[in-house]
Amino acid sequence: MAEDVVLMKGNEAIARAAIRTGVDAYFGYPITPQSEVLETLAEEKPWETTGMVVLQAESEVAAINMVYGGAATGKKVFTSSSSPGVSLKQEGISYIAGAELPCVIVNVMRGGPGLGTIQPSQADYFQSTKGGGHGDYHLIVLAPSSVQEMADFVDLAFDLAFKYRNPALILSDGVIGQMMEKVVLPPMRPRRTEEEIIAQCPWAANGKRKGRGPNIITSLELDSAIMEQRNIHLQAKYKEISENEVRFEEINCEDAEYLIVAFGSCARIAQKAIEIARNEGIKVGILRPITLWPFPSKEIERLSHQMKGILSVELNAGQMVEDVQLAVKNGVKVEYFGRMGGIVPDPDEVVNALKEKLMK
Amino acid sequence: MTREDIIKPENLVYHKPTLLNDNPMHYCPGCSHGVVHKLIAEVIEEMGLEEKAVGVSPVGCAVFMYNYLDIDCEEAAHGRAPAVATAIKRLWPDRLVFTYQGDGDLACIGTAETIHALNRGENITIIFINNAIYGMTGGQMAPTTLVGMKTATCPYGRDVKIHGYPLHMTEIAATLEGTAYVTRQSVHTVAAIRKAKKAIRKAFENSMNGKGSNLVEIVSTCNSGWKMSPVAANKWMEENMFPYYPLGDLKDKE
Numbered sequence: 001m002a003e004d005v006v007l008m009k010g011n012e013a014i015a016r017a018a019i020r021t022g023v024d025a026y027f028g029y030p031i032t033p034q035s036e037v038l039e040t041l042a043e044e045k046p047w048e049t050t051g052m053v054v055l056q057a058e059s060e061v062a063a064i065n066m067v068y069g070g071a072a073t074g075k076k077v078f079t080s081s082s083s084p085g086v087s088l089k090q091e092g093i094s095y096i097a098g099a100e101l102p103c104v105i106v107n108v109m110r111g112g113p114g115l116g117t118i119q120p121s122q123a124d125y126f127q128s129t130k131g132g133g134h135g136d137y138h139l140i141v142l143a144p145s146s147v148q149e150m151a152d153f154v155d156l157a158f159d160l161a162f163k164y165r166n167p168a169l170i171l172s173d174g175v176i177g178q179m180m181e182k183v184v185l186p187p188m189r190p191r192r193t194e195e196e197i198i199a200q201c202p203w204a205a206n207g208k209r210k211g212r213g214p215n216i217i218t219s220l221e222l223d224s225a226i227m228e229q230r231n232i233h234l235q236a237k238y239k240e241i242s243e244n245e246v247r248f249e250e251i252n253c254e255d256a257e258y259l260i261v262a263f264g265s266c267a268r269i270a271q272k273a274i275e276i277a278r279n280e281g282i283k284v285g286i287l288r289p290i291t292l293w294p295f296p297s298k299e300i301e302r303l304s305h306q307m308k309g310i311l312s313v314e315l316n317a318g319q320m321v322e323d324v325q326l327a328v329k330n331g332v333k334v335e336y337f338g339r340m341g342g343i344v345p346d347p348d349e350v351v352n353a354l355k356e357k358l359m360k
Numbered sequence: 361m362t363r364e365d366i367i368k369p370e371n372l373v374y375h376k377p378t379l380l381n382d383n384p385m386h387y388c389p390g391c392s393h394g395v396v397h398k399l400i401a402e403v404i405e406e407m408g409l410e411e412k413a414v415g416v417s418p419v420g421c422a423v424f425m426y427n428y429l430d431i432d433c434e435e436a437a438h439g440r441a442p443a444v445a446t447a448i449k450r451l452w453p454d455r456l457v458f459t460y461q462g463d464g465d466l467a468c469i470g471t472a473e474t475i476h477a478l479n480r481g482e483n484i485t486i487i488f489i490n491n492a493i494y495g496m497t498g499g500q501m502a503p504t505t506l507v508g509m510k511t512a513t514c515p516y517g518r519d520v521k522i523h524g525y526p527l528h529m530t531e532i533a534a535t536l537e538g539t540a541y542v543t544r545q546s547v548h549t550v551a552a553i554r555k556a557k558k559a560i561r562k563a564f565e566n567s568m569n570g571k572g573s574n575l576v577e578i579v580s581t582c583n584s585g586w587k588m589s590p591v592a593a594n595k596w597m598e599e600n601m602f603p604y605y606p607l608g609d610l611k612d613k614e
Binding site for chain 2: 024025027053055057058059061062063065066067068069070072073075077091092095099194205206207208209210213214215216217218219220
């Protein structure tokens with residue numbers, strides 16, 4: 001049977017994929033450019049079909065704490081927002097990371113700082129990949145570059161979140177969230193039963209059954225010696241994630257002499273840019289990080305040996321370029337090109353930057 | 361005579377609730393928290409909800425509630441317990457979900473979460489310990505600190521020109537359509553403890569029967585923060601707290 005190809009926005013794809021992959025709840029608050037996630041869920045009424053809970057919270061702060069509450073019981077819960085709203089969620093995200101709970105957060109980034117603009121941006125790269133809230137922690141960060149990946153990464157993010165008991169972030173932007181593309185939605189799958197959740201999540205606080213002690217979900221520990229051990233445990237987990245979960249895509253790198261590193265919507269622009277550049281005889285390829293944390297440092301290091309120069313293309317003032325610079329150890333030139341404040345560069349600008357910054 | 365001889369079933373008139381474990385409590389002597397914890401443990405046990413109860417503890421002195429109650433618990437960020445409880449109850453509708461919050465947690469930093477959870481009619485119970493001071497951080501001014509009352513951050517007494525007025529959070533809760541039962545109790549005498557227990561029981565029953573949100577305020581002492589002996593603190597509470605926070609049911613949809 002042919003797969004059903006449908007046309008929709010990235011935000012809508014997130015919502016529909018969540019319903020279809022057995023997600024238990026969504027808690028959110030309206031903010032442009034991601035409100036279609038909540039709107040689509042409200043229109044679809046999954047509480048009448050799959051039993052999924054959908055709730056518009058009183059704030060982003062409340063929404064992330066509802067996620068904290070739901071995740072503590074072993075259910076698959078998620079929230080979405082855009083940059084200013086995700087800043088509000090950082091306290092809760094830190095608690096979730098500290099208590100080691102699985103959940104998914106979606107950030108459809110817009111330009112900042114402050115209230116900024118509703119236009120697309122990737123300026124939350126630092127916040128997303130270096131922790132975001134207080135304390136030493138990491139989120140697993142997935143960066144979709146198409147509507148199809150918006151749909152596919154919901155399930156992937158939950159898989160990774162539950163595998164490592166760690167919050168996973170889908171880091172999108174206003175381009176990917178708002179643009180319409182064809183997409184094949186994941187097949188329908190029922191939510192897990194309460195019995196399955198209890199069996200799969202013996203740590204979850206959903207009622208103390210006979211034969212076990214109480215399950216306590218907390219990030220608090222006043223004994224510094226124990227708290228340091230908790231941190232050591234977290235760092236060991238992050239190391240394991242770093243070693244096993246790096247995801248990336250290489251495009252036209254086989255013969256490349258120049259490399260563009262770009263994620264999300266920038267990777268799409270870069271694809272057109274390398275087409276233009278190659279028509280002019282410039283051998284350029286793309287390394288697209290799919291996981292921004294863990295970052296594909298080893299792959300960039302490996303590719304750097306064949307390159308004359310590397311350009312990090314971002315919708316910000318140059319954030320990921322720092323990770324690219326850390327990855328490259330052989331002195332190959334690493335430069336940044338980007339636009340800010342909601343401006344999206346066209347492919348010609350990227351090609352020009354490549355020539356100006358690396359080939360002169 | 362052995363212990364077993366003394367404590368024969370027919371001689372037993374009182375025992376510690378089975379859901380209150382043996383961990384030594386960190387609360388100060390004279391503090392109301394221990395009594396309220398005991399009441400919660402008793403009510404859960406009497407309702408037979410040991411396997412269904414999920415408690416949400418606050419930031420404040422009761423942050424360690426989970427160290428004393430033998431039930432599943434989640435520790436919330438400061439003020440966010442009602443949001444946490446909302447999700448637990450929505451996702452596990454047959455569970456008994458309650459929060460336990462102090463005045464700073466509930467009536468200051470968590471005002472939005474408290475009002476909206478109550479107004480949505482979430483089938484949860486909020487136990488609100490109001491002792492008019494921040495206990496855990498060392499006795500600072502709370503939203504419910506009385507006018508003229510001295511704390512570490514209003515050392516010359518609460519001045520309405522500077523600090524505004526003590527907040528009647530429970531009165532606000534009673535005006536919300538989503539609340540089923542809103543009451544103000546205390547635990548400073550045996551009679552008061554009995555009444556408070558009845559109130560908690562009614563609130564928990566409402567939560568389980570889908571009647572809406574329930575708020576049980578317990579006007580309490582903080583003799584350490586108030587810098588008084590437990591006896592003097594009880595007297596001060598009767599003379600000063602009760603006139604501003606009068607005891608009794610504010611709303612009962614029954």
